Amino acid sequence: MHDVAVVGGGPAGSRTAALLARDHDVVVVEEHRRSGTPMQCAGLVTDDVIKLSGVKPDILSTILGADVVFPDGTVVPVRSKGPIARAIDREDLDSKIAGSAMDAGAEFMYGTKYISHTVSDRVSMTTSSGTVESELIVGADGHSSAVARSIPGSRPAEYLRGIQADVSVRMEHQDRFRVYLGSALAPGFFTWEIPCGDFTRVGLCTSWSAGPPMDNLKALLRKVGAEDRVVGLHSGKIPLHQRGDTVADRTALVGDAACQVKPVSGGGLYLGLTAAGLLSDVLSDSIRDGDFTKKRLSAYANDCDKAFGSELRKGWRLRRMFVRMSDEDLNAAGRYASREDVRAALDGIDIDHPSGVVADVMRHPSTVLSAIPLMLRCIV
Numbered sequence: 001m002h003d004v005a006v007v008g009g010g011p012a013g014s015r016t017a018a019l020l021a022r023d024h025d026v027v028v029v030e031e032h033r034r035s036g037t038p039m040q041c042a043g044l045v046t047d048d049v050i051k052l053s054g055v056k057p058d059i060l061s062t063i064l065g066a067d068v069v070f071p072d073g074t075v076v077p078v079r080s081k082g083p084i085a086r087a088i089d090r091e092d093l094d095s096k097i098a099g100s101a102m103d104a105g106a107e108f109m110y111g112t113k114y115i116s117h118t119v120s121d122r123v124s125m126t127t128s129s130g131t132v133e134s135e136l137i138v139g140a141d142g143h144s145s146a147v148a149r150s151i152p153g154s155r156p157a158e159y160l161r162g163i164q165a166d167v168s169v170r171m172e173h174q175d176r177f178r179v180y181l182g183s184a185l186a187p188g189f190f191t192w193e194i195p196c197g198d199f200t201r202v203g204l205c206t207s208w209s210a211g212p213p214m215d216n217l218k219a220l221l222r223k224v225g226a227e228d229r230v231v232g233l234h235s236g237k238i239p240l241h242q243r244g245d246t247v248a249d250r251t252a253l254v255g256d257a258a259c260q261v262k263p264v265s266g267g268g269l270y271l272g273l274t275a276a277g278l279l280s281d282v283l284s285d286s287i288r289d290g291d292f293t294k295k296r297l298s299a300y301a302n303d304c305d306k307a308f309g310s311e312l313r314k315g316w317r318l319r320r321m322f323v324r325m326s327d328e329d330l331n332a333a334g335r336y337a338s339r340e341d342v343r344a345a346l347d348g349i350d351i352d353h354p355s356g357v358v359a360d361v362m363r364h365p366s367t368v369l370s371a372i373p374l375m376l377r378c379i380v
């Protein structure tokens with residue numbers, strides 16, 4: 001019997017496995033033939049994410065800023081003196097984290113699909129390759145987590161739809177990306193064009209209610225003159241705002257399975273990898289003490305709340321506000337964000353901890369729009 005069975009060999013699952021396998025018997029069940037494919041990511045991360053991953057992914061570009069384009073065409077440039085993010089090779093990141101887990105001693109069962117599990121004096125998991133037994137199960141199986149469904153009431157409040165094309169176009173400026181806001185291209189979210197050397201990632205997310213986003217992507221590709229330059233296409237879902245528990249007896253969720261995603265930007269890697277570190281500490285203690293109860297595992301949920309609960313709650317409030325904004329509201333926000341004093345507050349970005357900017361922005365008198373710069377800052 002294994003100490004821990006992790007379902008999902010994405011970044012959150014593999015990092016949890018890498019940290020636990022140093023001292024414990026860990027197995028990872030992953031339905032695909034390898035980690036990192038199919039890729040569902042824009043690959044924009046901070047250096048903190050790279051540190052948290054424990055590996056060195058290939059970096060395709062270093063980002064110093066963004067041009068945010070409002071529905072009326074107003075462009076608000078946001079610039080930083082230092083790198084605010086890196087565009088990375090996401091497949092490479094995933095496969096390197098999985099490699100580090102294997103190096104630490106974790107066993108990977110690739111091509112094996114989790115079907116269900118029962119909890120008694122142990123976890124007994126039914127998979128496409130037979131039964132796997134363990135003391136604990138970790139659901140790191142992404143946005144549509146089947147493990148999460150075993151915890152009554154555990155589900156996202158909302159899903160976003162994401163779609164992205166890799167296009168064989170080299171962006172003129174390799175140190176900044178472009179974002180379009182507005183209902184024509186990305187109802188309920190935003191678009192992105194991210195320089196990656198000889199190619200560009202062109203994508204967008206939309207609110208679920210806006211329907212399948214393929215037509216929006218085609219419109220965006222037309223706008224940027226890249227409709228006939230598509231070399232790769234990816235799509236995915238982003239779960240927002242966890243409802244219900246992330247732990248139960250012998251069970252814990254991490255990463256997208258626990259909706260550990262920033263509601264304003266859709267970025268999940270920073271939170272998922274932070275949570276993987278917190279989870280591995282709590283599970284190690286629980287194995288040491290032979291205590292696998294929900295009460296004991298709640299320490300993980302509490303640690304996550306301390307680490308990023310407030311940031312997530314603020315982000316969710318901003319998201320609720322954002323989805324209610326019309327294009328006219330966005331244009332007004334664009335005019336506000338164009339002001340020199342507000343722009344100054346937007347420069348020098350930390351995309352993993354956006355709430356730090358609130359105090360600066362709130363000093364401005366235009367209180368009605370005072371949260372918009374924060375949103376812009378979160379977006380980039």
Ligand SMILES: Cc1cc2nc3c(=O)[nH]c(=O)nc-3n(C[C@H](O)[C@H](O)[C@H](O)COP(=O)(O)OP(=O)(O)OC[C@H]3O[C@@H](n4cnc5c(N)ncnc54)[C@H](O)[C@@H]3O)c2cc1C
Nearest residue numbers: 008010011012031042043044114142162236255256268269
């Ligand atoms: C279009 C798009 C762009 C994004 N861009 C960014 C970005 O720029 N920066 C950022 O930080 N985040 C971004 N994200 C979010 C980010 O990709 C996720 O937050 C991240 O992948 C979550 O990692 P994870 O390990 O929790 O889940 P996943 O990466 O989804 O991994 C889950 C794993 O579980 C496996 N699995 C699922 N079900 C089963 C099963 N039944 N049995 C066995 N295995 C199973 C899957 O095959 C997968 O390998 C983006 C998401 C989308 C959709």
